[in-house]
Amino acid sequence: MDRLSTCVIGIDLGGTYIKGAALDLTGQILSEGKIATEVAQGQERVLNNVAGLIADLCKMSGGRSLAGVGLGVPGALDFKEGRIIESPNFPGWDNFPIRSQVEKAVGVPVVIENDASAAAMGERWVGAAQNLDNFLLITLGTGVGGGLVLDGRLWSGETGKAGEVGHMKITPDGPPCGCGSTGCLEVYASSTALVRMAQEEWRRVEGNAAAPAAWITSSGLADAAEQHHPIAEAVFRKMAYYLGIGIANVANLLDIHHFILSGGVSNAFHLFEKPLRQEAARHAFGMTPEEALKRIIIRRALLGESAGMIGAGHLVHLAAKNNGK
Amino acid sequence: MDRLSTCVIGIDLGGTYIKGAALDLTGQILSEGKIATEVAQGQERVLNNVAGLIADLCKMSGGRSLAGVGLGVPGALDFKEGRIIESPNFPGWDNFPIRSQVEKAVGVPVVIENDASAAAMGERWVGAAQNLDNFLLITLGTGVGGGLVLDGRLWSGETGKAGEVGHMKITPDGPPCGCGSTGCLEVYASSTALVRMAQEEWRRVEGNAAAPAAWITSSGLADAAEQHHPIAEAVFRKMAYYLGIGIANVANLLDIHHFILSGGVSNAFHLFEKPLRQEAARHAFGMTPEEALKRIIIRRALLGESAGMIGAGHLVHLAAKNNGK
Numbered sequence: 292m293d294r295l296s297t298c299v300i301g302i303d304l305g306g307t308y309i310k311g312a313a314l315d316l317t318g319q320i321l322s323e324g325k326i327a328t329e330v331a332q333g334q335e336r337v338l339n340n341v342a343g344l345i346a347d348l349c350k351m352s353g354g355r356s357l358a359g360v361g362l363g364v365p366g367a368l369d370f371k372e373g374r375i376i377e378s379p380n381f382p383g384w385d386n387f388p389i390r391s392q393v394e395k396a397v398g399v400p401v402v403i404e405n406d407a408s409a410a411a412m413g414e415r416w417v418g419a420a421q422n423l424d425n426f427l428l429i430t431l432g433t434g435v436g437g438g439l440v441l442d443g444r445l446w447s448g449e450t451g452k453a454g455e456v457g458h459m460k461i462t463p464d465g466p467p468c469g470c471g472s473t474g475c476l477e478v479y480a481s482s483t484a485l486v487r488m489a490q491e492e493w494r495r496v497e498g499n500a501a502a503p504a505a506w507i508t509s510s511g512l513a514d515a516a517e518q519h520h521p522i523a524e525a526v527f528r529k530m531a532y533y534l535g536i537g538i539a540n541v542a543n544l545l546d547i548h549h550f551i552l553s554g555g556v557s558n559a560f561h562l563f564e565k566p567l568r569q570e571a572a573r574h575a576f577g578m579t580p581e582e583a584l585k586r587i588i589i590r591r592a593l594l595g596e597s598a599g600m601i602g603a604g605h606l607v608h609l610a611a612k613n614n615g616k
Numbered sequence: 617m618d619r620l621s622t623c624v625i626g627i628d629l630g631g632t633y634i635k636g637a638a639l640d641l642t643g644q645i646l647s648e649g650k651i652a653t654e655v656a657q658g659q660e661r662v663l664n665n666v667a668g669l670i671a672d673l674c675k676m677s678g679g680r681s682l683a684g685v686g687l688g689v690p691g692a693l694d695f696k697e698g699r700i701i702e703s704p705n706f707p708g709w710d711n712f713p714i715r716s717q718v719e720k721a722v723g724v725p726v727v728i729e730n731d732a733s734a735a736a737m738g739e740r741w742v743g744a745a746q747n748l749d750n751f752l753l754i755t756l757g758t759g760v761g762g763g764l765v766l767d768g769r770l771w772s773g774e775t776g777k778a779g780e781v782g783h784m785k786i787t788p789d790g791p792p793c794g795c796g797s798t799g800c801l802e803v804y805a806s807s808t809a810l811v812r813m814a815q816e817e818w819r820r821v822e823g824n825a826a827a828p829a830a831w832i833t834s835s836g837l838a839d840a841a842e843q844h845h846p847i848a849e850a851v852f853r854k855m856a857y858y859l860g861i862g863i864a865n866v867a868n869l870l871d872i873h874h875f876i877l878s879g880g881v882s883n884a885f886h887l888f889e890k891p892l893r894q895e896a897a898r899h900a901f902g903m904t905p906e907e908a909l910k911r912i913i914i915r916r917a918l919l920g921e922s923a924g925m926i927g928a929g930h931l932v933h934l935a936a937k938n939n940g941k
Contacts, residue, residue, distance in 0.1 A: 367902060377902070425774060439870075446766055448871020449750060458868045458901035460861050463787065472899050536785050541869065543783045545764075546773020574797050576783035577692060577702070 298355040300348050301413075301604025302341060303363045303406060303596075306330060306380030309337075311344045312597065313352035314604040318417035322351035323600070330381060334392075342396035359400040359611065361603030362393060363409035368451035373403055376450055402610045405451035406599050410553065410592075411438025412445055412609075413602030418593040419551045426549035427541055428592065429456055429534075431556035434469070435477040441547070445606075457481070459540060461533050479533035482509035482556050489526045496522055513559035524562075531563040535570020542587055543576040553592030560591045623680040625673050626738075626929025627666060628688045628731060628921075631655060631705030634662075636669045637922065638677035639929040643742035647676035648925070655706060659717075667721040684725040684936065686928030687718060688734035693776035698728055701775055727935045730776035731924050735878065735917075736763025737770055737934075738927030743918040744876045751874035752866055753917065754781055754859075756881035759794070760802040766872070770931075782806070784865060786858050804858035807834035807881050814851045821847055838884035849887075856888040860895025867912055868901040878917030885916045 298321055303310040305328060312323040326344055329336050341362075349357050366378025373390025375381060394401045404412075411428040414420040420428070424443040430436045435457030439446045447453050457477035458470050465474025466487075478484050489512050493502035505511030506523070515523035538550050550571075552560060572583035594601055623646055628635040630653060637648040651669055654661050666687075674682055691703025698715025700706060719726045729737075736753040739745040745753070749768040755761045760782030764771045772778050782802035783795050790799025791812075803809050814837050818827035830836030831848070840848035863875050875896075877885060897908035919926055 441766070441771060446771075446870070449873065450871055452902060453869065453871035455868050455871070455901055459865045460899055461785070461788065463858075463861055470901055472901070533788075536788055540784045540865070543780050544778065544866065544869070545771070546775055546778035546780070548774065574785055576780055576795055576797070577777060 296355055297358040298349075298352050299358050299361065299604045299607040300345050301361045301363070301409070301600040301602065301607075302344070303409070303599035303603060304328070304341065305365065305406070309340055309344055310596070310600050311348050312600045312604060313348040313355070313357075314601065315355075316608070318601065318605065320597075320601070321353065321355070322348050323597075324348055324351070334384065334387065338392055338396055341393060345397050357397075357399050359402065359607035360393065360397055361402045361404065361409065361606040361610075362389065363404055363406035363599045363603040364389060364451075365406045366451075368403055368405060370403070370447075370451065373401075400607070400610070402603075402606045404445070404603060404606055405438070405447050405454075407436045407454055408438040408445050408447040408451060409600075409602035409606060410594075410598035411440050411454070411551075411602065412605050413594050413598035413600070414551055414553070414592050415440055415602075416605040417601060418598060419590050420549070423549050425545075425547040426551055427454065427456065427538075427545075427547065428551045428553060428598075429538075430554040431480055431482070431534075431552055432554035433481060433483055435475075435481050435554075441545070456537055456541060459537055461536055476533060476537040480530050480537070480556070482554075485509040485512055485526060485530060485556065488529055489523065492522050492526055492529075509556055510558065513562060516559070516562045527559065527563040528566050530556075531566035532570050534563075535567050536574055538567075538571040538587070538589065539574030539576075542571070543574075548587050550587070550589045551592050552589065553595070553598060557591050564589070621680055622683040623674075623677050624683050624686065624929045624932040625670050626686045626688070626734070626925040626927065626932075627669070628734070628924035628928060629653070629666065630690065630731070634665055634669055635921070635925050636673050637925045637929060638673040638680070638682075639926065640680075641933070643926065643930065645922075645926070646678065646680070647673050648922075649673055649676070659709065659712065663717055663721055666718060670722050682722070682724050684727065684932035685718065685722055686727045686729065686734065686931040686935075687714065688729055688731035688924045688928040689714060689776075690731045691776075693728055693730060695728070695772075695776065698726075725932070725935070727928075727931045729770070729928060729931055730763070730772050730779075732761045732779055733763040733770050733772040733776065734925075734927035734931060735919075735923035736765050736779070736876075736927065737930050738919050738923035738925070739876055739878070739917050740765055740927075741930040742926060743923060744915050745874070748874050750870075750872040751876055752779065752781065752863075752870075752872065753876045753878060753923075754863075755879040756805055756807070756859075756877060757879035758806060758808055760800075760806050760879075764870075766870070781862055781866060784862055786861055801858060801862040805855050805862070805881070807879075810834040810837055810851060810855060810881065813854055814848065817847050817851055817854075834881055835883065838887060841884070841887045852884065852888040853891050855881075856891035857895050859888075860892050861899055863892075863896040863912070863914065864899030864901075867896070868899075873912050875912070875914045876917050877914065878920070878923060882916050889914070
């Protein structure tokens with residue numbers, strides 16, 4: 292195989308959109324695209340959409356031959372059988388043999404991986420985690436998720452769900468979480484949580500008056516904090532307090548020291564970086580807070596929403612090296 | 617090398633005692649011994665004690681030739697350089713090149729590992745974790761520690777301290793922990809914590825009267841719970857509540873499902889097994905509590921205090937297979 296004339300395609304299979312990119316060996320994007328998933332139209336339609344996007348990306352990448360496809364899928368996966376175990380975004384797809392179905396449709400080897408784990412590998416390949424052998428990518432979006440790299444390799448767990456730092460209990464008797472439990476990191480560090488905490492804090496400070504309309508999104512809240520609105524600032528400090536504890540918990544459990552933040556909330560990183568680093572350092576085990584401040588490194592991700600598809604593509608290279616996952 | 621006529625020696629280098637065993641290829645103990653560490657007498661004395669114990673174990677093992685020594689050390693380690701970074705039990709030993717010093721003294725290759733991680737590998741070799749590729753060993757003793765196995769290999773972290781589940785914050789504003797932080801799992805699940813919680817609960821229920829004298833140890837407290845003393849039973853339920861959350865946090869973060877409990881408190885496992893399993897299941901992510909009750913397996917360790925030295929010996933085999941750590 293002439294490696295210079297080949298490409299890989301990484302696909303990020305979301306519940307709303309399918310995003311994809313053709314990539315060369317260095318991680319450069321040769322072509323990219325995004326189409327509606329159309330989950331409601333059924334499995335065959337979704338498969339056709341995936342295959343169609345792959346075909347289009349191939350055409351757009353200048354006639355390179357396709358070496359393989361990496362597929363990032365949200366949810367629990369059976370790696371051995373190449374099946375979706377369960378995915379909230381794909382109701383009715385339990386046990387669906389996604390790997391063999393896509394392989395049949397496109398005629399090249401397919402590697403599957405959890406989407407957040409794939410994103411971690413994307414950041415490691417060409418993003419904020421280059422040269423890092425041990426790190427946790429934490430996605431701060433509508434929910435809080437993550438992907439974990441240990442010893443240079445993805446640790447995606449028994450069913451691809453490792454890195455789910457959002458459902459670490461930080462306060463057992465804290466606010467209810469969408470997962471059914473209480474006090475999860477997600478109820479303090481997601482964009483949803485920021486908006487909720489801002490409403491709570493506004494009511495506490497201002498009585499029954501309504502919070503500014505713009506505070507209905509975390510970016511509206513970030514704008515207010517940027518302009519030093521004391522309530523908005525307090526909300527980001529509160530978020531930093533809990534996220535710092537979550538990061539320290541992971542550092543203490545795994546003895547790793549690099550954390551990469553992605554997702555919408557990470558756009559406001561400069562607003563909470565300082566209290567976040569202090570809080571993580573304060574709870575780090577076996578180090579003085581001064582040592583921990585130097586040792587625990589927290590950075591913003593670089594690839595944004597492209598991390599998943601880029602990482603999925605990279606997994607094709609890694610699988611070829613390791614002769615399959 | 618005739619593998620049948622060789623042995624390995626595993627050493628558990630504690631702050632008070634050095635324990636060691638000569639083992640054959642199957643994990644059978646050929647000889648074992650225990651001597652005082654004599655930390656206060658200085659490094660040379662400790663090294664002489666280690667070398668002396670190794671020589672005695674060799675003699676006692678019927679003339680087998682020694683293939684290598686595994687050394688479990690409490691504290692942070694530099695695996696590349698074979699040094700102790702820092703160990704609370706060995707004050708003044710920071711940066712000590714323990715691996716090369718023991719190699720010089722005994723003339724065979726030496727592998728070093730964190731003691732709790734070594735214990736996890738001991739349980740995997742011939743104990744409660746045989747055939748488990750993914751598990752966390754949790755030691756419930758004076759403190760709470762642990763060792764983590766992922767994909768069949770030890771994940772001991774960047775400095776050997778991975779698995780320190782005892783310093784996961786469960787309640788950020790909880791009781792102070794010896795580590796300087798607050799609300800760590802250790803303040804709820806160690807033997808020290810059980811005794812403290814029993815005193816607190818007794819005062820709360822009985823006013824100022826003193827708790828029974830026997831409750832000054834966790835085994836005294838276990839005896840009382842065995843006889844259904846309501847306060848003692850409540851203390852074990854409280855411990856199970858927090859330990860269950862800790863276990864769920866690890867299961868959610870790492871997508872692993874087996875947990876092995878060792879240490880003195882694990883002798884009372886039958887007293888808290890049921891609420892512990894229920895609590896872990898209640899907080900497991902992406903599973904119904906019913907599924908989680910089946911999926912999350914919590915067992916007692918089998919090797920007791922021998923796990924560390926046995927695992928350290930096993931690491932010699934594994935290092936030989938992998939051509940060194």
